[in-house]
Amino acid sequence: MKNNLIKVIRFVPKWKILGYILLSFFLAMGTVVILFPVVWYLEDESRFFESLFIVLSYFHLFVVFIFYGMVMCLYLLLFYLYERKQYLVFHLKKITENVQQLAGGKQFSGTISETEEFQSLARGIEQIMIRAEQAIEDVKKAEQTKSELITNVAHDLRSPLTSIIGYLDLINEDRYRDEVELRYYIQVIHDKTASLHGLINDIFDYTYVQNQQVILKQDQIDIEEMINQLVVQTRIQVEEANMELRQLSLAEEAIIHGDGSKLARVFENLFQNAIRYGEEGTLIDVSISDTEKAVKVAITNYGQVIPSFDIPHIFERFYRVEKSRSRFTGGSGLGLAIAKGIIDLHKGTIEVESANGRTTFTVVLLKER
Known part of the structure; x- marks a missing residue:
């Protein structure tokens, strides 16, 4: 309760707090001026202004001050409850804006709400936002990884394939001096093909081990x-x-x-x-x-x-x-x-x-x- 009071006081502008105090002061004064004579008038069946005089004459001033303080506190409490409601509405709107901000694809940073009433809700929404942001980052990383994977695989496939095609063109066009050179070309093609085979196996194995749901033999x-x-x-x-x-x-x-x-x-x-x-x-x-x-x-x-x-x-x-x-x-x-x-x-x-x-x-x- 104490923390809530402090948070609401910090939330309300200082000029507004001063206004509430002054308003409560005058409202309490008016209430005392009206209420005491009325009560006394009803009891003594006298006139209103005579009752006011009797009140000031017979009631002890200390009792009047106590009653006045209680009435002023009552007015301040009403103003506090009003501003407390405004405070909660403000934070509820803030939560809504943050959720809409996340729905719009914008990143979330900070704390949604510090109010006790919304802390449970805020923690739940914050967890959702954090997970959503993490999911977005994971998707971005996955896209980047896929792009890099394609680029790297293309690079490693292109080089041996270019050599294979080049030597096959030489053989197809009979551009070799003798059988020894032909065998050399065939050996190079064989080596490049074996390299490609190994790379493709590596890619399949890497894809396999990245799947954390695979079932291993035991x-x-x-x-x-x-x-x-x-x-x-x-x-x-x-x-x-x-x-x-x-x-x-x-x-x-x-x-x-x-x-x-x-x-x-x-x-x-x-x-x-x-x-x-x-x-x-x-x-x-x-x-x-x-x-x-x-x-x-x-x-x-x-x-x-x-x-x-x-x-x-x-x-x-x-x-x-x-x-x-x-x-x-x-x-x-x-x-x-x-x-x-x-x-x-x-x-x-x-x-x-x-x-x-x-x-x-x-x-x-x-x-x-």
């Missing part, structure tokens, strides 16, 4: 065994890069439940990154450890470190630390985004640390989800 997976198989599969590639892959396992039971094919894709991407960007360091270290609740896999290469300003963006789609966007110096830019999406679907975490000549990707998967 197979029992031995992460240590999976890593061992991937090490064998990539050993030739590691040797061709003149690198050495070292393994260390401290896990007692590296068993989790999840989608084996999807998790294999994660570690394949991490191995390919380690080979591609860690060639200068010649070594790749893979360590496996576990606790009662989780299994941790760390893959470390000793090549060029990732700049600190690139670290926060490393798992974004189409983001490359190497900015030339060359297909020969980097992948599609979707590999790490796909890896993070798959790990997120498994309720795990994937992090990267890069400093002091080493880069480590750490994957943590819960044994039970």
Whole structure:
């Protein structure tokens, strides 16, 4: 009640408050002047002005002042209730304007209402407005993401397609010297086609992992065994890069439940990154450890470190630390985004640390989800 009184007083202009006080003063005076003689006149059956004289003569002045104060407070209360109503109407109109403003597509900022009567309503409307604004922002981001996705995909598709068409034109027009050159053209076309196939698979996988409603398989997976198989599969590639892959396992039971094919894709991407960007360091270290609740896999290469300003963006789609966007110096830019999406679907975490000549990707998967 006290807070409401203060808010209404602050709401009403100062000149109006002074006017109400003066008006209450004179109204109360008139009421006392009229009421006391009338009451006394009715009791003594005398004339009105005689009653007024009797009142001033017989009533104690203190009693008159008390009555006068009560009457003045009554008038002030009536004025307060009137202004209180105006105050509430003002804030109700303000709420309506804010809602209409939101309906018109304008952004909302600030607080709708501070009045106790409308606080519950205001909080509900504010939540609706905040969610609506967030939805609008999400739609804008989705549109921007779609536009960027189309642009990036078009860029990555156009380059190999141009090469394929160019070499096919050379073959179709018999513009090659001998069979050796023809085979070279065919090999280039094959490589470009394989690159396109990989990019298209990456796009499908990225789209898949962005759908948070997908249902993953819940197979029992031995992460240590999976890593061992991937090490064998990539050993030739590691040797061709003149690198050495070292393994260390401290896990007692590296068993989790999840989608084996999807998790294999994660570690394949991490191995390919380690080979591609860690060639200068010649070594790749893979360590496996576990606790009662989780299994941790760390893959470390000793090549060029990732700049600190690139670290926060490393798992974004189409983001490359190497900015030339060359297909020969980097992948599609979707590999790490796909890896993070798959790990997120498994309720795990994937992090990267890069400093002091080493880069480590750490994957943590819960044994039970």
